[in-house]
Amino acid sequence: MEVKILSARFDIEDNHTLEVAQKHGAYGTLDKLFSMEPVEVIEEVKKSGLRGRGGAGFPAGVKWGFLPKGLDKPTYLAVNSDESEPATFKDRYILVRDPHMMIEGIIICCWAIDCHDAYIYIRGEYTSQVKILQAAIDEAYEAGYLGEKVCGKDFRIDVTVHRGAGAYVCGEETALLESIEGKKGQPRSKPPFPAVEGLYGCPTIINNVQTIASLPFILENGADAYTAHGTDKSPGTHLFGISGHVEKPGMYELPLGLPMMDVINQVAGGVWKGRKLKGVIPGGSSTPVLTVDEAKTVSLDYESMAEHGTMFGSGGVVVLDETVDMVKLVENLIYFYHHESCGQCTPCREGLGWMLKIVRKLLAGEGSIEDIDLLRELCDNIEMKTVCVLSAACTMPVRSYLDKFRDEFEAYVRDDVSAHANQ
Ligand SMILES: Cc1cc2nc3c(=O)[nH]c(=O)nc-3n(C[C@H](O)[C@H](O)[C@H](O)COP(=O)(O)O)c2cc1C
Ligand code: SF4
Numbered sequence: 219m220e221v222k223i224l225s226a227r228f229d230i231e232d233n234h235t236l237e238v239a240q241k242h243g244a245y246g247t248l249d250k251l252f253s254m255e256p257v258e259v260i261e262e263v264k265k266s267g268l269r270g271r272g273g274a275g276f277p278a279g280v281k282w283g284f285l286p287k288g289l290d291k292p293t294y295l296a297v298n299s300d301e302s303e304p305a306t307f308k309d310r311y312i313l314v315r316d317p318h319m320m321i322e323g324i325i326i327c328c329w330a331i332d333c334h335d336a337y338i339y340i341r342g343e344y345t346s347q348v349k350i351l352q353a354a355i356d357e358a359y360e361a362g363y364l365g366e367k368v369c370g371k372d373f374r375i376d377v378t379v380h381r382g383a384g385a386y387v388c389g390e391e392t393a394l395l396e397s398i399e400g401k402k403g404q405p406r407s408k409p410p411f412p413a414v415e416g417l418y419g420c421p422t423i424i425n426n427v428q429t430i431a432s433l434p435f436i437l438e439n440g441a442d443a444y445t446a447h448g449t450d451k452s453p454g455t456h457l458f459g460i461s462g463h464v465e466k467p468g469m470y471e472l473p474l475g476l477p478m479m480d481v482i483n484q485v486a487g488g489v490w491k492g493r494k495l496k497g498v499i500p501g502g503s504s505t506p507v508l509t510v511d512e513a514k515t516v517s518l519d520y521e522s523m524a525e526h527g528t529m530f531g532s533g534g535v536v537v538l539d540e541t542v543d544m545v546k547l548v549e550n551l552i553y554f555y556h557h558e559s560c561g562q563c564t565p566c567r568e569g570l571g572w573m574l575k576i577v578r579k580l581l582a583g584e585g586s587i588e589d590i591d592l593l594r595e596l597c598d599n600i601e602m603k604t605v606c607v608l609s610a611a612c613t614m615p616v617r618s619y620l621d622k623f624r625d626e627f628e629a630y631v632r633d634d635v636s637a638h639a640n641q
Contacts (some may be wrong), residue, residue: 219485221447225471228315234350236357239269247322247437248369251329259330265441267453272298272426275520282331284413285421287307288636294422294515295327295336297430300382300389302341304503304554307533308457309379309420309427310435313347318353325368325375325435331423334374339394342382352379358546390606391424404560428457446587448474456533463539474519482519482537492538501531503551504611506618526606530632544623545630548616549577555612566609569600590627594620
């Protein structure tokens with residue numbers, strides 16, 4: 219089932235070095251790139267249907283097309299390597315195993331959008347990854363792939379690595395920009411969107427690491443080779459981080475559109491220890507949970523996920539076996555988002571804390587049915603009333619657990635421990 223487009227060089231020893239990566243094709247697209255007009259590159263990316271891999275799935279070429287033309291201002295690129303959504307661990311593979319693929323993608327994007335300054339915003343905790351990435355950038359400068367004259371052409375590209383300081387919210391694109399500007403990482407109100415007014419008030423494209431790393435394949439092989447994989451509306455491949463209660467957790471590159479159960483059973487070795495499946499988190503902690511029946515009919519693509527009332531998200535699939543206590547899981551989830559709230563919106567700052575108190579009251583055996591209803595009501599009242607969607611990233615999944623596993627919450631009211639989870 220695996221298709222190796224992004225991961226083609228992942229298993230080659232020392233592929234993070236320029237010498238080895240280049241021997242295996244890195245930077246091989248640049249002659250073709252510079253023979254193309256920027257607008258042709260944008261058209262090819264549009265034709266490939268490449269969708270942003272940071273979670274929202276917005277088509278990359280369309281986003282680039284939003285950049286205003288004829289402004290007397292520079293255009294910036296920010297590559298989002300914050301990767302802080304729980305259960306998400308795909309970008310780190312690119313950063314460590316094929317950083318030159320991403321740098322080549324940056325060059326392609328910069329040429330397409332006429333950008334000379336790219337920033338890579340990397341998760342603060344990625345200490346070993348940042349060293350490998352910076353070494354790769356240094357080598358790319360030395361080889362003339364970056365700097366004043368990229369490949370001897372009259373075209374400058376400078377790449378700056380900016381380390382985060384441990385705040386999940388800085389993965390949100392406008393908080394990321396604030397953070398690069400040296401300010402407190404708080405999301406901005408939109409509009410204006412970054413493509414119009416982003417970094418230092420200038421037009422800015424923000425793309426995920428995987429989005430950018432997909433560009434060399436598309437340029438080298440053409441959009442049709444990319445759309446040959448995946449579905450019509452969700453073309454290409456994705457790096458899926460499969461974790462939780464499976465026999466073979468790990469990172470797998472798969473075409474979009476595969477049935478969830480085939481991926482769990484045939485790729486990840488099935489639910490571990492012969493236990494029963496209880497549910498699946500399809501794309502990182504912020505995506506609504508799927509029941510077993512839903513998991514049996516959903517496919518790993520944007521459309522199928524939406525039809526099942528959830529989201530594709532970041533490709534972080536978490537398999538939950540029959541022993542999982544959904545109330546404890548929800549407590550853990552709310553704790554995370556409450557802790558990561560930047561605090562500028564009252565519904566997020568206060569509401570998530572209130573939700574945490576309620577679920578802890580339930581866990582302590584001191585809750586009531588009214589508390590469960592209140593928790594549900596809070597989800598509806600907080601969502602979409604805040605500057606960014608961090609609050610919704612908490613309320614959307616919590617609502618799904620309340621609606622699909624309500625019995626378990628009520629069991630804590632009835633003090634029926636055996637019903638909490640089938641342990
Ligand atoms: C709270 C929050 C955290 C986010 N964290 C990340 C992240 O770690 N990496 C990422 O690429 N996108 C993250 N995003 C999505 C970005 O805001 C943005 O949509 C994305 O980087 C755009 O890139 P793409 O179009 O290539 O997907 C986050 C969004 C929110 C609301
Ligand atoms: S929703 Fe939360 S994280 Fe987002 S801006 Fe408001 S307070 Fe900050």
